[in-house]
Amino acid sequence: MLSKSQAKIFFLGGTIVTFAIFLGLSWHTLSTEVPKNTHEENLTEAVVRGKHLWESNNCMGCHTILGEGAYYAPELTKVYDRRGEGYIKSVLMSSGPWAPRGRKMVAYNMSEEEAQDMVSFFKWIGETDLNGFPPEPDLKQQN
Amino acid sequence: MKYKSQKVAYWFFALAMLLLALQLVYGFIMGFAHMGYDGLHQFIPFNTARAVHTNLLVVWILTGFMGAAYYIIPEEAECELVSTKLAYIQLITLALVGVAAVIGYHFNYWEGRKFLEIPRPLDWLVVINVLTFLGIILATLFKGKKRTTTSLVLTMGLVFAALLYLPGMIWFDNQTMDSFFRWWVVHLWVEGVWELIMGGILAFLLIKITGVDREVIEKWLYIIVGLTFLSGILGTGHHYYYIGTGKMWLIIGGIFSALEPLAFLGMALFALAMYRKGEKRHPNKIALSWTLGTAIVSFVGAGLLGLAHTLPQVNMYTHGTLVTAMHGHMAFWGAYGMIVLAIIAFSMPNLTGRKRYTNNTNVFAFWMSNIGMLGMTVAFGVAGVAQVYLERKVGMDFGDVQQEIQVHFFILILCAVLFTSGIAAYIYEFVKYGKPTDEAIEN
Ligand code: HEM
Ligand code: HEM
Ligand SMILES: [Fe+2]
Numbered sequence: 001m002l003s004k005s006q007a008k009i010f011f012l013g014g015t016i017v018t019f020a021i022f023l024g025l026s027w028h029t030l031s032t033e034v035p036k037n038t039h040e041e042n043l044t045e046a047v048v049r050g051k052h053l054w055e056s057n058n059c060m061g062c063h064t065i066l067g068e069g070a071y072y073a074p075e076l077t078k079v080y081d082r083r084g085e086g087y088i089k090s091v092l093m094s095s096g097p098w099a100p101r102g103r104k105m106v107a108y109n110m111s112e113e114e115a116q117d118m119v120s121f122f123k124w125i126g127e128t129d130l131n132g133f134p135p136e137p138d139l140k141q142q143n
Numbered sequence: 144m145k146y147k148s149q150k151v152a153y154w155f156f157a158l159a160m161l162l163l164a165l166q167l168v169y170g171f172i173m174g175f176a177h178m179g180y181d182g183l184h185q186f187i188p189f190n191t192a193r194a195v196h197t198n199l200l201v202v203w204i205l206t207g208f209m210g211a212a213y214y215i216i217p218e219e220a221e222c223e224l225v226s227t228k229l230a231y232i233q234l235i236t237l238a239l240v241g242v243a244a245v246i247g248y249h250f251n252y253w254e255g256r257k258f259l260e261i262p263r264p265l266d267w268l269v270v271i272n273v274l275t276f277l278g279i280i281l282a283t284l285f286k287g288k289k290r291t292t293t294s295l296v297l298t299m300g301l302v303f304a305a306l307l308y309l310p311g312m313i314w315f316d317n318q319t320m321d322s323f324f325r326w327w328v329v330h331l332w333v334e335g336v337w338e339l340i341m342g343g344i345l346a347f348l349l350i351k352i353t354g355v356d357r358e359v360i361e362k363w364l365y366i367i368v369g370l371t372f373l374s375g376i377l378g379t380g381h382h383y384y385y386i387g388t389g390k391m392w393l394i395i396g397g398i399f400s401a402l403e404p405l406a407f408l409g410m411a412l413f414a415l416a417m418y419r420k421g422e423k424r425h426p427n428k429i430a431l432s433w434t435l436g437t438a439i440v441s442f443v444g445a446g447l448l449g450l451a452h453t454l455p456q457v458n459m460y461t462h463g464t465l466v467t468a469m470h471g472h473m474a475f476w477g478a479y480g481m482i483v484l485a486i487i488a489f490s491m492p493n494l495t496g497r498k499r500y501t502n503n504t505n506v507f508a509f510w511m512s513n514i515g516m517l518g519m520t521v522a523f524g525v526a527g528v529a530q531v532y533l534e535r536k537v538g539m540d541f542g543d544v545q546q547e548i549q550v551h552f553f554i555l556i557l558c559a560v561l562f563t564s565g566i567a568a569y570i571y572e573f574v575k576y577g578k579p580t581d582e583a584i585e586n
Contacts, residue, residue, distance in 0.1 A: 018372060019376055037387040051318060054255060061193045062188075101542045
């Protein structure tokens with residue numbers, strides 16, 4: 001069996017090697033993959049303002065985006081495709097809680113400009129290459 | 144206890160108990176909201192309840208880790224903490240920052256980044272606080288007579304955890320980049336450096352409780368934390384499948400994260416083997432239950448339930464659904480909740496000098512909390528699988544699916560009541576022990 005000092009070498013060696021590989025792969029991802037997959041050229045100021053609103057209101061506390069967040073309200077990565085601009089804006093600009101099927105959303109009462117920034121954010125993120133996520137529902141009745 | 148300054152640990156444990164109790168209150172608020180009873184929506188909307196629930200979770204566990212370190216390090220290094228005054232200041236400021244953050248969450252003052260909701264200005268206070276904590280621990284180790292493997296692994300875990308908090312504080316314009324580095328905190332904490340902290344505390348408990356030779360225990364500690372990093376670092380890739388970070392991670396993340404359960408399996412087998420091997424029968428049986436319990440439940444919650452959705456083919460469907468919540472509950476509970484409750488159960492008789500050890504309330508607390516959590520896990524799991532099937536396979540609308548699965552949240556709440564009764568018994572015992580005293584010092 002291993003001695004204690006061999007076990008220590010296993011720990012330190014394994015850690016250093018895998019961490020070095022991880023840093024290398026991360027570098028590749030951040031420098032090549034992310035700009036390409038997220039279409040960084042389309043990341044306008046409106047999108048960034050939208051991201052700010054997304055964060056400062058903690059939308060992720062109910063919804064998911066890129067599949068991350070909470071499970072109380074729908075996934076929003078593809079919401080622009082699904083609902084379109086008008087629908088999104090009316091939800092965000094509503095002054096009373098939006099409550100489809102009785103489940104309430106916070107009434108954000110956003111201005112026209114803010115709602116437009118959110119739409120830009122959703123439009124941008126909807127175009128990200130997500131390796132096929134969310135999946136096509138393959139048992140859906142075709143009619 | 145052997146050193147006066149170990150008493151500091153008690154106050155950290157007390158704060159942890161308080162935060163745990165509050166965490167559960169907010170859990171119930173969310174459970175009811177999922178069931179359709181959102182009467183508090185105007186004052187505590189779901190996103191507030193969630194930020195409070197998960198942040199209190201992380202903070203009570205970190206507070207427990209700090210208490211554990213203040214208890215363990217003097218005993219392992221064989222010297223008093225360099226400053227108890229500073230440790231108390233650190234405790235109070237930690238509590239203040241926590242309170243400020245929680246209050247802020249009720250007034251839309253936060254950063255909506257799951258688990259990292261604390262706003263940047265408060266982040267800096269957290270950093271200063273943690274630096275103070277690490278300063279005290281490192282200075283004590285430096286001054287001490289001994290630097291054991293157990294104390295080094297524990298300290299290494301704490302130092303790395305602090306370092307990994309920093310990438311989460313960088314601002315990015317690109318949501319994908321933001322998420323990429325959020326995982327450096329969230330994943331590399333729970334599936335990396337926190338396992339070192341857990342391993343260190345577990346080794347300490349096993350040495351004390353089973354009486355097995357330190358050299359044997361610490362050898363296994365190295366192997367287990369070696370397995371943790373070997374699989375867990377590249378295993379971060381299981382969060383990079385579907386967020387716009389490329390195809391390579393499907394393979395790297397799939398393979399390495401599938402190996403992660405080995406570290407938890409190792410932990411479970413190791414704890415059981417040391418228990419069998421041990422000649423000594425320590426009278427603190429309930430601490431032994433929590434110690435073996437954490438090793439086993441973490442394997443189930445993190446290892447098995449993690450494995451269940453870690454392959455990209457499965458995760459494509461389960462990603463961002465209640466299946467994740469199922470795993471999150473049992474993993475956090477088994478690995479980090481229970482290890483903190485184990486070190487508290489072990490140290491309370493030593494800190495207060497009252498050898499209450501095993502009694503009915505203790506045993507009730509252990510079993511009720513675990514049975515309740517198991518039930519909650521099943522409820523989340525059933526709801527999650529139904530959600531995945533209806534939403535991602537059949538293509539039903541999100542809201543319609545939520546109505547279909549509401550009933551499972553009724554079961555969730557029933558089980559949460561069992562769980563909470565267990566925690567209430569645990570806290571009752573904690574209070575019953577009373578305050579730590581210098582008379583409890585043994586030579
Ligand atoms: C004690 C250790 C662990 C804890 C506390 C834990 C906790 C969590 C939590 C809270 C999440 C949700 C994170 C978020 O969305 O921000 C999560 C996600 C995940 N965990 Fe773990 N986990 C642990 C270990 C593991 C292990 C060992 C595996 C794999 C074998 C694993 C596989 C996963 C996967 C695949 C996800 C992503 C789920 C999704 O796509 O929505 N976890 N875990
Ligand atoms: C009274 C008991 C509890 C109840 C009723 C409860 C309920 C909930 C609910 C409803 C959610 C939100 C799911 C969503 O986003 O829709 C949640 C999230 C969470 N809770 Fe609890 N909880 C309880 C106790 C605990 C305990 C004891 C722990 C840890 C030891 C815990 C850890 C978590 C974690 C990590 C999340 C985030 C999960 C994720 O994002 O995947 N909870 N809880
Ligand atoms: Fe992970």
